[in-house]
Amino acid sequence: MAQPFPYTYYACDCYDSNNTTSSKRASQILAAAEEEDRTFDPRSPRSNYSLYPLEHLLYCEDCQQIRCPRCVLEETLNWYCPSCLFEVPSSVVKSDGNRCTRNCYNCPICTSPMTVNSLDTSNDNGPPYILACPYCHWSTVEIGIEFEKHTGISSQLARIANGGKPIPTQKERDKERERRKELGSRKRDGRDVLSHSEDSPSTDTERDDPPPSHDDVFSNLGAFYKAQIEAQTPSNPFSPHDITFSSPSAYNRIMNLYSNTSSKRNKRQKPAPMREAASLIEGLTVHNPSADAAAIERIKKEGWAATLSPAQKLTQINPNIRFESDLRPIATLLCTKRSKRCRSCRHILSKPESKITSTRYKIKLLALNHIPRLSIRALPSTATMPPPPSSSTQQPQFNYNALNSGIPTHFLLHLSNPLFDPIRVTLATPSTTPGKVQSRVTILCPQFEVGANTDVWDDALSSSLSPIKRGSIINADGQIEAGKIWDRGRNWTSVVIEVVPGFLKPVAGFGQQVDGADGEEELGEDEDVLEIPVFVRIEFEADVNAEERGLGDARGSKGERERREEAFWTVVGVGKIAGM
Amino acid sequence: MSRPTARKAAPKGEYIETDSGNKVSRRSAITGTANITLGGRTVIMADVVLRGDLHPTRAVPSSSGKEVTPTSISIGRCTVISTGSVIKPPSRISRGQTHYYPMKIGDNVFVGPNCTISAISISSHVHIGANVTIHPFALIKENVKILPNTVVPANMVISSGSVVGGRPARIVGEVGEGWGVSGGGAGTGLGVGGGSEEKWVEGGDLRELVRSIK
Numbered sequence: 087m088a089q090p091f092p093y094t095y096y097a098c099d100c101y102d103s104n105n106t107t108s109s110k111r112a113s114q115i116l117a118a119a120e121e122e123d124r125t126f127d128p129r130s131p132r133s134n135y136s137l138y139p140l141e142h143l144l145y146c147e148d149c150q151q152i153r154c155p156r157c158v159l160e161e162t163l164n165w166y167c168p169s170c171l172f173e174v175p176s177s178v179v180k181s182d183g184n185r186c187t188r189n190c191y192n193c194p195i196c197t198s199p200m201t202v203n204s205l206d207t208s209n210d211n212g213p214p215y216i217l218a219c220p221y222c223h224w225s226t227v228e229i230g231i232e233f234e235k236h237t238g239i240s241s242q243l244a245r246i247a248n249g250g251k252p253i254p255t256q257k258e259r260d261k262e263r264e265r266r267k268e269l270g271s272r273k274r275d276g277r278d279v280l281s282h283s284e285d286s287p288s289t290d291t292e293r294d295d296p297p298p299s300h301d302d303v304f305s306n307l308g309a310f311y312k313a314q315i316e317a318q319t320p321s322n323p324f325s326p327h328d329i330t331f332s333s334p335s336a337y338n339r340i341m342n343l344y345s346n347t348s349s350k351r352n353k354r355q356k357p358a359p360m361r362e363a364a365s366l367i368e369g370l371t372v373h374n375p376s377a378d379a380a381a382i383e384r385i386k387k388e389g390w391a392a393t394l395s396p397a398q399k400l401t402q403i404n405p406n407i408r409f410e411s412d413l414r415p416i417a418t419l420l421c422t423k424r425s426k427r428c429r430s431c432r433h434i435l436s437k438p439e440s441k442i443t444s445t446r447y448k449i450k451l452l453a454l455n456h457i458p459r460l461s462i463r464a465l466p467s468t469a470t471m472p473p474p475p476s477s478s479t480q481q482p483q484f485n486y487n488a489l490n491s492g493i494p495t496h497f498l499l500h501l502s503n504p505l506f507d508p509i510r511v512t513l514a515t516p517s518t519t520p521g522k523v524q525s526r527v528t529i530l531c532p533q534f535e536v537g538a539n540t541d542v543w544d545d546a547l548s549s550s551l552s553p554i555k556r557g558s559i560i561n562a563d564g565q566i567e568a569g570k571i572w573d574r575g576r577n578w579t580s581v582v583i584e585v586v587p588g589f590l591k592p593v594a595g596f597g598q599q600v601d602g603a604d605g606e607e608e609l610g611e612d613e614d615v616l617e618i619p620v621f622v623r624i625e626f627e628a629d630v631n632a633e634e635r636g637l638g639d640a641r642g643s644k645g646e647r648e649r650r651e652e653a654f655w656t657v658v659g660v661g662k663i664a665g666m
Numbered sequence: 667m668s669r670p671t672a673r674k675a676a677p678k679g680e681y682i683e684t685d686s687g688n689k690v691s692r693r694s695a696i697t698g699t700a701n702i703t704l705g706g707r708t709v710i711m712a713d714v715v716l717r718g719d720l721h722p723t724r725a726v727p728s729s730s731g732k733e734v735t736p737t738s739i740s741i742g743r744c745t746v747i748s749t750g751s752v753i754k755p756p757s758r759i760s761r762g763q764t765h766y767y768p769m770k771i772g773d774n775v776f777v778g779p780n781c782t783i784s785a786i787s788i789s790s791h792v793h794i795g796a797n798v799t800i801h802p803f804a805l806i807k808e809n810v811k812i813l814p815n816t817v818v819p820a821n822m823v824i825s826s827g828s829v830v831g832g833r834p835a836r837i838v839g840e841v842g843e844g845w846g847v848s849g850g851g852a853g854t855g856l857g858v859g860g861g862s863e864e865k866w867v868e869g870g871d872l873r874e875l876v877r878s879i880k
């Protein structure tokens with residue numbers, strides 16, 4: 087999700103470290119970072135996976151670390167349909183899959199949720215009904231499906247094939263398979279199953295039938311495997327007909343049950359290797375060149391428009407379809423409510439209330455309550471800046487999408503402190519931004535303090551906190567003096583950062599090296615985006631946290647304070663450099 | 667350049683402020699005012715169209731036997747409808763007649779500029795980007811972010827905590843746990859997130875934003 091400029095992303099350092107870092111102190115990480123003299127590169131492909139907006143980050147109070155979606159463990163609390171908002175029990179999810187089994191369908195063409203409409207025009211919305219897309223106007227009429235009732239769409243749809251023909255039920259399929267098997271074996275008269283081919287009389291009927299549907303093949307294959315397992319365990323007393331063999335674990339369980347209750351003779355006997363499916367009724371799909379030829383003919387006649395896009399194909403249950411006439415409405419995918427744990431200490435970091443309609447959380451440890459919020463905005467041009475700060479709203483809007491190359495531009499870096507203790511902040515940034523377009527960056531006041539996040543009313547009462555006089559920070563030449571903060575409030579401080587946006591094309595004699603080979607190179611996507619990596623280190627003294635204090639209570643050290651620090655990389659998206 | 671103080675003193679401001687603190691632009695186009703309720707401290711910006719005249723026409727049963735004014739649009743507290751947006755209650759045609767259904771918009775909802783909204787309901791703490799179209803009877807639950815230029819198809823239900831985008835809209839993500847949480851005094855100074863020019867947080871309390879609009 088691209089954010090408009092300016093923005094700030096926070097880097098979670100789990101991206102390049104193993105679990106060991108979680109035990110490291112911030113100072114050690116800092117030391118390591120300094121040792122390697124490594125700058126966080128927002129353009130590195132790996133950074134895609136470590137940068138997050140602050141509101142997406144959690145904070146583990148035990149590890150004293152930021153936790154991003156990559157260093158938390160998720161646990162599903164419940165499943166629900168995002169469309170009808172009904173909770174789906176996990177047992178149903180296990181048996182029926184992760185889709186809504188009510189009336190919720192998405193359009194196979196455009197993904198929009200579909201509605202049940204009546205085709206009846208005479209009286210009040212009687213049958214027949216169809217599923218229709220309100221966005222692209224595709225409907226089940228196009229695949230020849232109509233419904234008798236406006237509820238229970240899923241069960242009705244499961245019985246109707248495209249074109250309106252009924253889909254055989256599982257029982258009917260089983261019966262049909264048995265019939266064919268008998269027919270085949272009788273006519274083949276003891277012939278080897280594998281030699282079952284064109285000359286076999288049974289294929290005459292098969293050849294006239296349309297090719298088996300995806301579901302037919304699946305059920306045939308399922309029945310074949312079931313038969314194979316039964317053949318292996320002929321005296322199974324646990325009635326395998328009631329047990330599904332759809333999962334390997336169920337199969338294993340049955341095998342174990344069997345081997346435990348049976349005599350050792352069976353155990354010693356080496357099970358005969360299972361053979362693979364060898365015919366259509368066993369689920370074998372033989373490549374059919376005539377089907378391919380027919381498909382090609384159809385494309386010739388109907389054109390590409392009748393075929394499916396890869397995205398449309400991927401959302402279908404049957405992956406082998408090619409044409410729009412084969413589409414089925416897509417049952418809506420379920421969503422989940424999840425709780426999150428710290429990956430290294432397993433403490434719960436967030437846990438929503440399990441009720442679907444509730445948006446509240448039982449536990450929610452947000453990073454934005456523990457680490458300072460860094461934001462940036464353009465500082466109105468110092469030359470024309472009028473002294474009263476309240477007039478800033480009347481300034482013309484700064485265009486973040488067209489930064490001028492080579493012209494020093496001032497921005498305000500604003501740090502607000504969510505902690506109840508004042509913090510000392512050290513900011514660091516590389517002097518030139520990484521990437522092909524090198525912009526020069528200078529933080530004019532990299533070290534400063536930010537007040538504690540005390541009660542809002544303290545702010546009003548302690549108005550004695552005199553506002554910084556702008557005159558004092560701008561010297562006689564109209565330059566902003568380095569080493570001084572720009573402004574501060576109750577729990578925030580702002581400092582000036584000077585940025586000289588780089589040149590998209592090298593300009594000779596403008597302080598930039600013109601490298602012949604480099605100059606010819608085309609700029610990649612987003613090379614004109616000016617992003618500044620900013621390293622933030624905060625130091626503060628805090629009360630020893632409750633748990634540790636509990637241990638130290640014997641010594642009666644209630645008001646004990648400990649020195650703490652945090653350090654992390656952020657990336658500030660300043661804007662886009664305008665072409666010249 | 668005019669001083670802001672001088673502007674304030676002008677005889678007619680941009681906004682008419684009601685007793686409950688609603689700010690309604692003089693340049694907005696509101697029809698059927700009797701059928702519209704604003705919860706207080708809600709902002710209706712310039713060139714916004716509120717179609718209060720499209721109200722339910724079916725007889726409303728009333729206990730006292732008195733004529734009850736039907737509501738067509740009800741908007742909660744601290745909600746901001748930005749410039750050029752059109753709010754039109756959804757309608758259905760049955761037996762050749764058009765029937766309008768009342769639309770409800772919750773608290774702290776931000777509607778970006780140039781949107782067209784015909785949803786049946788938008789819950790609280792929803793952020794709608796610029797140029798979004800919401801077709802009739804869409805239902806938007808709490809804490810939803812709709813990206814700019816999205817088209818939400820008719821009847822779509824957007825469950826709470828979703829980020830939706832595209833044409834037609836589909837769920838493209840989830841808002842973070844920190845959605846709408848201003849966290850540690852962002853109330854003073856600058857806000858965060860996209861376009862952090864503002865002193866407020868998407869999906870959060872819009873009181874500061876409402877206060878700053880003059």
Ligand SMILES: [Zn+2]
Nearest residue numbers: 098100154157
């Ligand atoms: Zn992480």
Ligand SMILES: [Zn+2]
Nearest residue numbers: 167170186190
């Ligand atoms: Zn559903």
Ligand SMILES: [Zn+2]
Nearest residue numbers: 193196219222
């Ligand atoms: Zn569609």
Ligand SMILES: [Zn+2]
Nearest residue numbers: 146149428431
């Ligand atoms: Zn932890």
